[in-house]
Structures are given as structure tokens and as C-alpha cells.
Amino acid sequence: MTSRPLTPTARVRRLRLRITALFALTSAVGLIGMAVFAVQSDDRRWRQQLDQTMSQDTSWAIGLLVTDEDDRLDARELAETMGTGCPPLTVLSVPRAKGADLHVDHAPRHPCLTVGAAAVRAAGEAAVRAEDTAASDRRTTDGRPVRLLSEPFYAPDAGEGEGPQGAIVTMTGTSDQRADHRRLLWLVAAACAVLICLSAAVGHLLSGRAIRPALAALRQQEAFLADAAHDLRTPAASLRTLAETALRGETDRTDVLRRTLRLADGMGGLVDGLLTRARLMSGVALEREPLRLDQLVEGVVDDTPAAGHRVSVETEVAVVVADPDLVRRAVANLLGNAFAHGHAPGEPADVRVTVTRDGTVTVEDAGPGLPPHVAKSLFDRFRRGSGSGSAGLGLSIAAWVAHAHGGALAVLPGEGGGARFALKLPPAVGSALTHP
Template structure:
């Protein structure tokens, strides 16, 4: 059998598990957004990196191609650079002519180099670019740095001897250098903006994901709250009839009551418990939105008289003053609300050891008033009297909360104030036919 460690994942409450699921959904949403944004950012940065290099390479390719047209050879096939030196300012951009030394493609000699170039690059960088072009038998470009550490782009284009065969090796290489500082700075600014933008978007997506996940789990949390409320209300309403059944059974076992009377009282209690369960289920369905209030014309005065007659007085005094009043309401729900108000008055509306004196009044405007002569409303609960689990005498306080819910479900109200006798006075108002 699987063991659950105290405080572990298995010990979490249902609400805590739903909230943990919300955090996981938010994290997954943020991670998904982050991965997508990072991929797009990497593609954008790499694209920009290749773009500015291609632009520089295209410019240097045009320069070297034009310079190739100025190369001449004498009658002995030797390279003549006079025209190139006279026609091209080889100092800026610096243009270096390398010749292949024999059949060794890695052996290059400098045939011409600017004396005072605008970009001072180490000769090893120039030779490296030239060797790469000779080995590849085509143009090559690479990144480099000046002797001062500034970024440059080095471009090498091979050239061939006049009337050389198609498969002949290059005679030499033209190498030029271009300043890449502006392009590199612009690229770094782009990387910085993309990084900051991605971070902001990831945080924004995390916030949006948290809000959306909160909306997604809100129905589950509401359902859990309704479930807890239903269980608490069921325990509250069934506690009294269950205790009565136990007392009745103990009395019957002692032989103090006639058997037929015990059966009749047991049947009444069972019927009452069945009505309570039906009422609780109805309330749960109403709160979950799966059922509607069964509104119909109802004689409030007759319903109140029936509730008072069925209530166990147990030595208490209950007076009823009614006039004919027709309200539009659900009979079962109103019966439960009236019963809870009366039970609250009989339980809390008197001093210990003194019978309760309760006055129940029904007005023609659909108003029900329940007054007692007890100690009144405790100040510490007066502001939250109709909230669940609030009471001034140690009870759960669900009875008043259910009565208040019934009143508001019908578009009415339930208020509490001090009575003329110093006790509590509850006023239930329901909509009438008029």
C-alpha cells in the first residue's frame, strides 16, 4: 500500500492541489512562450549577423572585381601592378596582392601592400584569408581585428594567369579589408533590444498565463467551496433530527414509551430528515446553477403557522400573529428559512434555564418578523451575523446563513436588529404578488 508522508503532495487539500495546478499551468505557459520567443530571437539575431556580413562582402567583392581588371602582365607573363597602383587608392580600403609561390597553395608572398593603410591588420590575418581563397579556389571572407582591436571584415578573391586553363590553379589573391565597427555596434544594439524585448514579453506572458489559469481553475475552486458548504450545511441540519432519533431509541429501549408512539415519532423524524436532505440537495443545485428557484404563489401566513406547529416547543412560548399574505417563492426553501429563524430564536433567545418567549409576526406585505426576549445580538458577530460559521453561542451559525441565502435567492432580504424586549429581531422580506 502506498504511504503518504505528512505534509507531502498526498496531504494537500483539494483547493491546494487546484492552486498548485494553476501554478504549473502558469509556468508551462511562460516556458512555452519563452521557448518560442528565444527561438525567434536567435533566428532574428543570426539573420542580422549574416545580413551585415553579406553587405560588406558584396561591397568588397565589387572592389576586388574592379581591381582585377587593372592587373596586367608583361611579355614574360610576369604580373605588372603599375596601373593598379596608379588607378586605385590602395591605402583605403587597403588592398593587398598576394602571389602563389610555386605549386604549394599554402605558400604566399606579398607582391603589393599599402604603406600606410587606413586599417592596420596583422599580416597573418591577410595571409590566412588568402590561403583560404586559394585552397577553396574561390572567394572567401572572414572576421578579423585590427592591431588596435577594432572589428574588420577580410575578403579574398583569387585571380588567374591570362589564357590559363579552366582547371589551372590561382596565380594569386587580392585581399581587401573593410571596417565593421558600425555594423557590429548596430548588431549589438539589436541583440540588446531583442534580449530586453524577450524578457519583457516573457514576463508579460507569465502574467497573462497566471490570469488565464486563474480564470480556468476558478470554477473548480468555486465547486470545492460549494461542496464544503454543502457538507457543513448537511451536518448542521441533520444533527438535530439524528440526536432526536437517538433519544427516541434510548427511550424505547428503556420501555418508557409506547411502541406505536415510538414508531409514529420515528416515522415523522425520518420524513423530516428526508425533507432536509432534499432541501440541501436543492440548495446545492441552486448554488451550482444546475437548478432554478421554483417560484410560485404561496400563503406565507399558513406556511409560518405550519412551521410553528411542527416545531418542538419544549416548554418555550411561541406566539403567532399573522394576516393573509401571498408571496412568490419556493415553498420548501421558505419553510427551511422560517424554521431556521424560529430554531435560532428558541435556541439563543433566552437566558439559561429560562423558557424562551418568541413572537412570530406575518405582515400583509410579505414580511416575516421573529422576535425574542433573549440577551440580544453579540457585538462581536453583529456585523457578520449571516456569514457561515458565525454565531454568538458556540453553534455553527449555518441556520442564519441559509435563511439569508434563501431571502436573497428570491430577491428579498433578511435583516437583524434589537427588539423592543431587548432581544433579537429578525425581519425576512419576500416579494409579493403585487
């Protein structure tokens, strides 16, 4: 089973999801890296603090050790002066026989923390072997976590190169420190999760804003293609029918050519309207220039075939800054709409066109008028008049032209009962153009 290809809109939306995921992943990598660094730093910090505290105890204890005449250690002064029960202090000495285990010279009788003898000896041997302080993490016999620290000491008359005489091992509980570290770990993990989710939301919002123009362009393209297919389907079908009729010889050839010419003219107008709409929707910059709106309207009226309709024109000098081609198209659409719909069936239209100094073009007919529910949606694309074959783009293009220039197009009841369309364009400021 083959999968259906994605539409352009679906591909853009998938790209948005990928951008969001990439943004969240990048943030996650950075945040997790910093979180790991922070957690490891805290782990090292609390261990270093404990080691410093225990090292002070062992250094003080080493100063209280006494060696008798037989080079044997005497820890009585240490026990009497400092106490070795809490924190526990164990004194180990290096045996004279090589290969033997360290000898326990002093161990607390009632220590507050108890670990196995093997763990204490291992800590002492590590310090003696390294000739430096050694620390390790262990557990007491009842399962509580502790930190062991052993520090080597030397005989008073030890010469250069002579090894340690023994080591002192102490320990302290780490339950509180580990609990604080776990709380920090959970806090950092929760903060990372929240920040990653926030980053994903921000990335989704930003990517949405970034692809919004692309989606708008795709929607405009799809709407334009729909308009083109909708508007050209009927005349194309009519041309095909005429051609088939002519081939069968069922009608007069002259009549067929006349009807074909009318359809071709209509299709040309449709194509012009679609291209004008595409230009407006694509956001192409308008070619604005100062122009005499009254002269432009008079030219449009003169160039538009009246076909038996009556047109009266009243103008005042009006100067606007606008795109001449688009304004000409909008006025022609309003005039064509009046010719098509502003009269009773079988009667010519009576159209009145006025131009006022403030840049308003009014096209009023004496037709049946417009119901209120029709006037609200009159400027929507594909809106057709009653019984009309209009493409439904003329009035919508006129409205788009007005809005593109910062103006407006309104429809009101006419004085004679028909419809009155008012195209308002912003007048030019400080212009002194006059009639030639």
C-alpha cells in the same frame, strides 16, 4: 519518513503553478527561437554588407591591374590611381611552379590594418582554389577584429577552363559592427527576459482565474462537510447516550422513545437544511415559477406545529416568481426561529406574520429582541440563539434564499420590543393572479 498527502486545495494550487510554468516555458521557447533567428540574421546582414563594399573595391582594383609582355603583373597604376593603404589591398599571383605558395606582387607599405602574411596568403589561396570570392574573419596583429575578402582575377587572354591568375585580398575593421551586434544581442536578451516574466505573470493570472471556480467548489465542499459534522455531532451523541441509558434500564423506556423521536425529527430537519444549503451553494438553477406568496405563507403556518405558541397571519395578494420549495423553507425557518427565541423562558411565543403586496414576508415576535452586535452576525452559519440548541443554519439559509432570488433578508426591532424579520422577494411583473 512518509510525506503527507496533499489536500485537494493544495493539489489545485500545484496545478496552477504547473500551468504557469508550462505557459512561461512555451512562451520562452517561442521567444528564444525568434531571438536566435533575429540575432543570426543581423550577424549575416552586417557581414554581407561589408562583403559587398569590399567586393566593389576589389572589382575596381582588378580593373586597374596590368599584365606586361612577360605575363607579369604590374600594380603601379593600381597604387597610383586607387591607393592601397586604406583599405589595404594585397595582390597575389599564382606561381608557375606547382605546389609553391602564392607570390605577393603588391602589398601596401603603410596599411591602416595589418594582419599576418600567412592569413593574407590563406585568404588568397581560398579564392583561387574555389575560383570565387572568399571571406573570413581574422584579427590584426594588435588584436582588432577584421573582415578579409579575396577575389580571384584572370589573365586577359585566359582561355576556357584556365584557372585564376591570382587574387586580390582586402580587409576592413569590424569593431563597430560587432559592438552594434552585441548591443542588439543584449537588447534582445533583455526583451526576451522581460517578455518571459510578463508571460509567466499573465499565465499565473489566467490560471488563477481558471482554477478559481474549482477552489470555490472545494471551499464550499469543505464548508459543507464541516457544517454536516458540526450539526450532526451533538444529536448523534445524544442518541448514543439515550441508547446507553435505555440499555442500563436507568430510565423509562417510553420517555427514551419520546426523546429519541424528538432527536430524530431534529436530525431530519438538520439534514434538510444542509441539503438546501448545498443546493444553494452549488449554483443549481432555481426552479422559478409564478406563485401566490400569501397562500404559500398561510400553508407554511398551517403545517408548522405551534406547540402552544400563538400565531396571527395578515396577508395581501402578493405574486412573486420564485422557487416554491426554497421560499417555503425560508419562511418555515423564520417561523421556527420565532418559536424558539421570540418569547421569555416558560412562556408561549406571540408571533405575527404579515405578507404585503410588494412581496415582503414579515415575521415579528414579542420576545426580548436582539442586541445590535448580535444582529450584525445573525445570518452567519453556526450562529446560535441564547440557550438554544439550534443548528445555526435556519436564518443563514433564509438569507441565502432571499439573495438567490435577488431579494434580501433584514432584521429590525419589533413594535413590541422583539425582533422583526423581513424577507423581501422581487414581485412578479405584469402578473394577474388572484385568489381562487
